Amino acid sequence: MVDLDNFYISLFGNPVSHSLSPVVHKIFSKQINIKYFYKTVLTPKNCLNIFLKKFFKEKYNLGANITLPYKKKIIQHIDILTNRAKICGSVNTLKKIEDNVLLGDNTDGIGIIADLKRLNFLKEKNNILLIGAGGAAYGIVPNLISKNNNIYIYNRTFYKAKILSEKFNKFGNIFYLKNKTIKNYNFDLIINATSSGVFNQVPDIPKSIISENSYCYDLCFKKNGRITPFLKWCKKHGSNYLQDGIGMLVCQAAHSCFLWFKKFPNIKKTIIKLKNKIKI
Structure with missing residues (x-):
C-alpha cells in the first residue's frame, strides 16, 4: 500500500452519522493500494464555507464529499465545476487541484x-x-x-x-x-x-x-x-x-475515488463486502 503520504477525505453534511461512506472508502483504500482516511463532519447551518476553508488549508486534505442539505448550496463556494456539475447545478464531490482552488463534480x-x-x-x-x-x-x-x-x-x-x-x-x-x-x-x-x-x-x-x-x-x-x-x-x-441505495452509494463513491486518485475500485466486490458488514 502506498504510504509516502496519508491523504484525508471528509464528508460534510447534516445529518451524517448514518453514513456508510467511511466503511466504503476503507474498502476502496485497500483495493487501490493508496492509504487515505475518510471521516464524516457534522456541518451546522451557515458553517459550510468556514468548515471547508479550514479543511482544505491542510496539505494532505485532498478532497471531500458533500451530502444533504448542501449539494446545491455548495456551488457558490467552488472555483471550477465539471460539465456534469454545471448541468445538474449540484455537487457531491470536491477535489483540491492546487492551493485555494477547488474542483466540484457530481457523481450521483x-x-x-x-x-x-x-x-x-x-x-x-x-x-x-x-x-x-x-x-x-x-x-x-x-x-x-x-x-x-x-x-x-x-x-x-x-x-x-x-x-x-x-x-x-x-x-x-x-x-x-x-x-x-x-x-x-x-x-x-x-x-x-x-x-x-x-x-x-x-x-x-x-x-x-x-x-x-x-x-x-x-x-x-x-x-x-x-x-x-x-x-x-x-x-x-x-x-x-x-x-x-447501497449500490448507488458504492458506484458514486467509486467515481469520486477515481477523481481523487485516478484509480477505479471494484464495485461488485465492494457491494458484497459492504452488505456483509452492515448485517453484523
Missing part, C-alpha cells in the same frame, strides 16, 4: 445509472417517478433523461418540482405532478430521492401507483441491512421489485 447521476443497470431496473422509454426535488434529484435527473425515459417529478413542495422540471426540460421529457394528479399515472420505476428514510418516514404518495410490476428504488438504506421505510411501504402495497 453516473452512480445511480450504473446501479440501475446492474440491477436490470433501467430500460429505455420507461415512465419514471422521481420523488423529491432536492440536491440528490438534481444530480440524477440529467442521466435518467439521457436514457430516453419520461421523468415525472413529485415533491411535497410543489413549486420545487416545477422548478426542477423546467430546468431540465430542454434535455428530454420531464414533467412535474401535483398531488391530485399523480394517481392518474402508471410508472415502471419509482425512485425515492428524498431524505425521508433518514428520519424513518415515508413520502406522501398514493398507494394506488404501486403494483406487483413496479420497480421501487430508494436512495436511502439502513445500516443494519433492514428494509427502508419507503421500500417496506412499497412491498406492503404489492411491489415485488425492491432495492435500496
